[in-house]
Amino acid sequence: MTAFRDARFRRLYVGDALSGFGDTALLLALGIWVKDLTGSNSAAGAVFLAMGLPVLFAPLAGRQIDRVRRKPLLMATNAIAGLAVLALLLVRTAEHTWIIYGVAIVHGCVATVLMAGRNALLKDLLPDSDLGSANAAFGTLFGFTRILAPLVGSGIYAAFGGHLLALIDALTFLVAITALATVRVVESPPERSGERFGTELLAGLRHIRSVPLLSQVTVVSAVAFGAVGFLEPIIFVVVEDGLHRPAAFFGVIVSVQGVGSIVAGFTGAWLLRRVGEARAIGGALIGLGVGCAALAVGATAVVLGGAVGIGLAVTWFSIGWNTLLQRHTPSRLLGRAFTTAGMLVTIPQTAAIGVAAALIVVVDHRLLLAVLSLVILLAGLRLLTHPKPAPDPVATDADPTPDRDAASDRDAAPAGGPAADRDAVPGGVAPGRRE
Secondary structure (H helix, E strand, O other): OHHHHOHHHHHHHHHHHHHHHHHHHHHHHHHHHHHHHHOOHHHHHHHHHHHHHHHHHHHHHHHHHOOOOHHHHHHHHHHHHHHHHHHHHHOOOHHHHHHHHHHHHHHHHHHHHHHHHHHHHHHHHOOHHHHHHHHHHHHHHHHHHHHHHHHHHHHHHHHHOHHHHHHHHHHHHHHHHHHHHOOOOOOOOOOOOOOOHHHHHOHHHHHHHHOHHHHHHHHHHHHHHHHHOOHHHHHHHHHHHHOOOOHHHHHHHHHHHHHHHHHHHHHHHHHHHHHHHHHHHHHHHHHHHHHHHHOOOOOHHHHHHHHHHHHHHHHHHHHHHHHHHHHOOOHHHHHHHHHHHHHHHHHHHHHHHHHHHHHOOOOOHHHHHHHHHHHHHHHHHHHHHOOOOOOOOEOOOOOOOOOHHHHHHHHOOOOOOOOOOOOOOOOOEOOOOOO
């Protein structure tokens, strides 16, 4: 993975790895914590609803991300997350579950800012040629986290309780802040457009609509992940009625998906070089459709194989999606582009969960799996065979003259690596004022 040639990326990656692992371990335990305090399954499920609510306000976060420097913003956001997690130390009885819900909401907000802000910072940190490698590295990290974090989190919670998990998670946020502090990067100048609030807020949507390839990928992805939303409630029926196993077997399926994500992370950059981002996303959706179809087979080996395929496909999709947005969006518009695109895909997916929860009572789960698989396959086939032409990559808006600290870090990079060609964007356009 060529991105690791840059020492700054390595430090950023390590900090993100530790904080992400600690955060995932804690957040997966929050639902168990609420269940233990209240005895209610619905109350426990509401924790994950609280985490998802902030996506509705993602464009607001995107606007703020584009109006400030990303590195200080990421450091401040990690600090806020760490302090919020420490509030869990006050939880003692069922009367304190509101604190857990509050932390879950804060996490949803923090996750939106950290994801979009990090992806935007990478465009200023690395040349376009290394963006696919960087996104693939984070895909591998996601896979390992998906396998190990639930085991570590549930183990610590069972042995020592949620308070120790909260302390560990707060410490990992401190590590992330320290790692960010050591990263020297020349950032793009913050957006100071003077436009009306509503105009600034919708700039990400206007940009996506103005680039035919981004528009096509967003629409196709929204359709595909609207179908994926049906999988959320169906998977439990697959486990209990299809495989005749206890609900806890769902954890095995999640871990197996992590294996697929690891494989995808190691191969994602190679795939982008071979077929390009759009066709990689289309192929990933086809793989996702096949994996979902495998879940309808009442055999454990086939279902687990389908789970591996789903993990592989979702991570390939994420690598292609992030790289495509980074390459074809001006740096100071990336916050709004990422949050808007994420919202446009997440809302249909979330709405489909509710519809599926109602349909699963009256419709056979195998029929629902067949329909959602067909929709995903057709969406992927469309993108694989008829992608819109890719525009020239958008150059970074960063000042090409490095400051003294950034220059010292660049000089330490290997010759011919990211330090040597940061401003050499093939086909890039000169940075200018955004529409």
